[in-house]
Amino acid sequence: MVVSGAGMIGAVHAAAIRAAGGELAGVVASTPERSARAADEWGAPGRYPDFAAVLADDSVSVVHVCTPNALHVGQAEAALRAGKHVICEKPLATTAADAERLTGLAREAGLVLAVPFVYRYHPLVREIRERRLRGEFGAWQLLHGSYLQDWMLSENAMSWRVDPADGGPSRAFADIGSHWCDLVEWVTGVRFTTLTARLGTTVATRPAGTGASFATTGEGPRVRVRTEDVATVLLRTDGGVLGTLAVSQVSAGRKNRLWFELDGSAASAVFDQESPETVWLGAPDGARVLVRDPNHGSAEQRRLSRLPAGHAQGYADCFNSFVADAYAAIRGEAPEGLPTGEDGVRSARIVEAVLTSSASLTWVDVDPAPTAPVAPTALTALESTA
Incomplete structure (x- = not known):
């Protein structure tokens, strides 16, 4: 497992990986120097100079995307296309269209795409x-x-x-x-x-x-x-x-x-x-x-x-449980309430x-209105039987 992003939430993911019994292979940050510094702080053995190096590493099966929001789509999509499961910080994307595209890609590839709505x-x-x-x-x-x-x-x-x-x-x-x-x-x-x-x-x-x-x-x-x-x-x-x-x-x-x-x-x-x-x-x-x-x-x-x-539990325990359930889903299990x-x-x-x-300043529908089916023209009807 590799964490992309070396900020506060990246550190939370790194700790949750280990709490869930996973192996933290490495971390990649905004620069090679920051990546190395975070790897030292978190005790991660891997040294990745950039995100491309993570994608090229066949030993990495899961990527935790913990970067600024604008980078989520590009990194999550690249990881999914490289055949890796993805745990992506929310928002999954800054547009619904991009979020739908990522979710469809994961579904088609048979990969887990989990989003940490951890208060569940x-x-x-x-x-x-x-x-x-x-x-x-x-x-x-x-x-x-x-x-x-x-x-x-x-x-x-x-x-x-x-x-x-x-x-x-x-x-x-x-x-x-x-x-x-x-x-x-x-x-x-x-x-x-x-x-x-x-x-x-x-x-x-x-x-x-x-x-x-x-x-x-x-x-x-x-x-x-x-x-x-x-x-x-x-x-x-x-x-x-x-x-x-x-x-x-x-x-x-x-x-x-x-x-x-x-x-x-x-x-x-x-x-x-x-x-x-x-x-x-x-x-x-x-x-x-x-x-x-x-x-x-x-x-x-x-x-x-x-x-x-x-004996008080809190946010970190929620995060650990979420990551453990995401890994269970990767193993083919169906944990209750995993946000995807x-x-x-x-x-x-x-x-x-x-x-x-x-x-x-109006009321707005949350879900898009269903698109009405379009009646086929004579030409499209002929094309469909060709």
Whole structure:
């Protein structure tokens, strides 16, 4: 297994490879020097000067794409065409058309294409989903929540994600709002069919480049911000249920708070990613807090509970479980809930609908309208029988 990309998420993938029992053969970064430095830091034996060298190495069966968003399509496609399975960071692509093309390519080649919507792997998320499958919540009445961070709160904070050329046309929603939508759709069993969204940029300019000059001198050139810091979305499901979502990368004190409440006709459930060891379950006669426990609950909660109750699990455990399931799929197994290329396509369509709605100030359909069949002309009818 090789990791492409030496940033924070690349390091998370490298650790998950080993936790899943895989062999980290090497890492390839933006330059040969950075590749070698990351390989030393991560203890990877391979030294790849560029991505072409990874593709040429027949001993590499899986490529983890952890590069800036604009590079995902090219690297994932090249790896798939080289006969390698791909685990590609989200977004799978910055357009739905590209995501569909990649997913079709993987399907035709019989290769695994997995996308790390890893919040599915919190054991108590699985518990809520199983209770929904058993009918415990009844018909959904309202789905609501938020995904809040503060890492872009400072006007001097900067990242490659801010530039649409590197990160794509959406930042806050594509980066974290996409996680919320994937998780809520998967847990509840609904599909969001229409939405109306508004995007906002609260910091008008940010440091050019990496912002290193601001970190040392507080001075330097600034650029206009062309991606959103915040988003609000009103959603409607295929069954007509309403949902609301607030997304922010500028909410002080919120580090990675993915929160949802699912309100049903018989019961409700609340999950907070920053406190993943418990969920709140509501009923007409009261409420209770359920604690993660490998000795109780659904089979999936027990499977993903790597530690005894009271020994906190978190994001890294989710990632490790996701990678382990991706490798199980490569071995021909069918693990429950593995997010694949199809989920990447779904996410890309929601992102595009959000962008379209914010620009047009209208309700927008998430799924493309089916194309009406075209009646054959006399000429095409003759051609079909030739």
